Amino acid sequence: MTNPSPFRSVPGSGAPRPVAVRPLTGSWRSLDWYVQETMAARGRGEAQAIVGERWRGPDTSALTERAARLARDQVEPVALRLAAISVNCGWSEVLTDTRSAAPGVPDSFARLWAVVAQRLGTVRFGAAPLLAVTNHSGAGLAVGGTRREPAVIWSDSTSPSRIDLFLAALARVDALNASSVATACPLGHVATLRRGSVLGVLNHVRRAQEYVQDLLARALETVARTPCAAVGVIAARTLVADAAASGVPPRLVTPAAQGLEAVLGVRSPIGVPPARRHLGHQQVRELVMLDRVGERVRAAAVWPAPEADAHIKAVVAVRRSNALLRLLADTVVDPRAAREFTRASRPSRPRADGEA
Template sequence: MGGATMMDTAVNGAAAEAAEGMADTAGMEAAEAVEVAEAVEVAGGTVAGPGRSIPVARRGAEPSEAGGDCPEAVAVGASASHDPCAHGFLPERPPVRSMIGTWTRLDAMARAAAVAPDREAAIALVERARRADELSALRQRVSRLSVRNAEAAAMRIAVIAVSCGWCGLDPQAPAAREVADEAFLDLWAAIAHRIDHDQFVALPTLALHNWAPERKPRRHIPIDQLARTEPLVPIVRWAGEGQPLSRLDRLMLAATRLEAHGIWLFRLAETLAGRSPDDCSTPTALRRLVRVHHSLRIQLHSEAAELAAAPAATPQQRAVLTALAEQGALEPPVLQAAEAVLGVGGRRLGEGRRQLLRRHLPVQHRAWLSAMERHCAPVRTLAHRGGPDAAVYREAQESLIALRRTYTALVQTAARPAEAPLPKAA
C-alpha cells in the first residue's frame, strides 16, 4: 500500500509537472504568435487565424502614373530587353507629364529654368533651391523612384543643366564641383545612377522624354503611332506660358516626330542584319530604305516650315543650342541607326569613334547600334563593288547624306537670331 501510494504520488507529480510544462509551452507559443502577428501587422501583412489568411505574397502597389516616391511594382525577371523594332528609341510608354510629392519642386524648377532670361538667372534658381534644402531632400528620395519616374526626373535635370550651361559636365568629376552647384551635382549623379545612364543631357532625353500626347488614348496604341497621329504637347516649355512655341520647342518636336516616323528604318535594319550582299532580298530592303529616307526628309521639310514661322530664338535659347551642338548632343538616334547600317555620315571632323556620338544614348541603345554595325558589315561591302545592287547601296548612302543635311539646316534655322529691323530711310 505504501509503495502504491508513493507510486501514485510520483505519477501524479509527474503529470502535474507535465501539465505545467505544456501550459508554459502553450503560453510561450501564444506569446510568440502574438509577437509574430504584431511584427507582420507592422510590415503590412496578415497572419493565419480566425477570419485571416496567409497571403502568398504581398500585392505591390500599382505603378503611379505621375512621379512620386513609391517604387514601381515590377515582377522579378519580368523586365524584357529593349526592342527597337517595337517603337524605335522612343520611350516604351508616354512620358510622365506631372510629378507629385516632393518632386513637384524639381518640376517647377525645370519650368522656371527653361524660361530664364540668361544663365545667371537659371543658376540663381538652383542656388535658391540649395539654400532651401530642396536639392538634398530630392537626393534622399531618388532610390524610391521607379525607373519611368526617374527618367522623367532626368529630363527635368537635363533642362536645368543645359539652361545653366552645365551640359558638358560630368557630375562625379571633381572639376565639375568648381563650376556647378555641389548639391545639384549630387542629385544629378544619383539620377544618372538610377537610370544607368551617365550622359543623358542631350537631345534624346530633352526631346523624346519631353513631348507627350495631348490626351490620354482610350486603348493601348504603340508610342510611335501616338507620336505620329496624336497632337503632342511639351511637358517643359522653352517658351513662356501663354506664348507660342519657340523655335527650340519646334526643333525638339521635329526630333520626336522624326523618331516616330523612322520606326520602319529600325525594322529594315533588322532585315539587313546578317544578310549576304548577294541575297536577293538585300537590294529590295535597300530600295525600301531609300524610300524611308525620302519620307523622313519630307517630314523634316514640313517641320521646317512650322519652325521658320515660330518666334526667333532668344539669346538664352541660342546658347542652349550652341552648347548642345558643341557636345555633339543634337544627334537624332534614328540617324545613328541608319549610319550603323550604311556606315556613312555619323562622324564629324576631330572625332575618331562613333561612340563619342552614341554616349548620349542609354546602354541598351548603344548595344543595339553596335550589334547592327557588326551584323550589317557584309552589306557594306557593296560599296566596293559594281552592278545594280551596288548602285542601290550608293543611292541609300546618298539619301542618308541628304537627310542629314536637311536636319542640319533645321538646326541652323532654329539657332538663327531674329532679323534686325531695316533702318528707316532718311
C-alpha cells in the first residue's frame, strides 16, 4: 500500500502500515530546492513562474522518465514535495478528469505528477494526507538515533507558521481517528459479535473524539495568534478550496477519517470527491471491508439496546470534531474566524438592574 497513513496496522485487518518518510536521494533532491523556492515566493504568480521555469529544463524532464523506476520507499517523499509545490502555486487540481494538465499547470509538471500518482495507486493523490499525515507523523521523535523533523515546513524562522501548526494538528487528529478504526477492525472478522463488543468500540470512538476536540481547541488558540507568510496562506487557501458552507473541505478528508465514518455506518459512498481524491485501489478495498463493519455496528445500534445511544453520541462527537477542524482550517486562512467564533461562543454577561 503506498498512499499515506490511512489506518493503523492491525494483524489480520488488512490495514496498511504507516509510511516512513525518508530524505530524497540523487537527482530527486532538486525537488527540495524547488519547494524552498516556491515557499520564498512573494505570491502565487511568482511561485507559478518559478515552477514554469524549472520544469522547462532537462533536469526535470529526466525526473519524469525516472519516476516509473523510483524505489518504493521514495514514492511518498517525492509525492510530498510535489504536493507542497502545487499548493504553494495555488493549484487546487494538477490533472483534469482526462488526466491532462489543469489550466495554468505546466505540462511537464503534470506529467511527473501523473506518473507519481500512478505509482501511488490513485489518479489524484491528496495533498493534505501527504503534507499533514505523512509529513508530521512521528515528527520530533527519535527514529534510529536521529531526530526526525517534518520534511516540508513553511516557517522561515524558529517559530512555526499557522499552516505548519495546522498540518501538525491534522496529523494528530488522524492518528486518533486511526486508533478508533483499528479498534473496530476486529468486528469484521468474527462470525458472532460478543455482547458489548460494539458498545466498546462506540465508547472508544466517543472518548477519542473528546481528545480530538481538546486538541483542536488548543490548536485554535495557538493558530489564531501565530503569523503566516503569504505563500503559507496561499497554500492554506488551496487546501480548503471547493469547501461547502460547512463541513470538512474535501482536501482535508484523510483516508483515516473516511475509515472512521465507515465503521460508524455514515460514510459517503465511493466516488464522491473526497474518496476519489485520496484513495488508492487497496484502500478502496479496505473501506469496503470497513463498510461491512459499519453495517454490523448499525444493526446492533437499535433501540432499546444501549448501543443505540452510544452510536448517536459517537456520531455527534465526530461531527463536533469536524466542525472544529473546519474552523481551524478557516483560521489558518484568516485568524478573524477564530476571534468571531470566540465572541459568538462566549456566554453573555447578565445585565445589571437598570442597564439597557
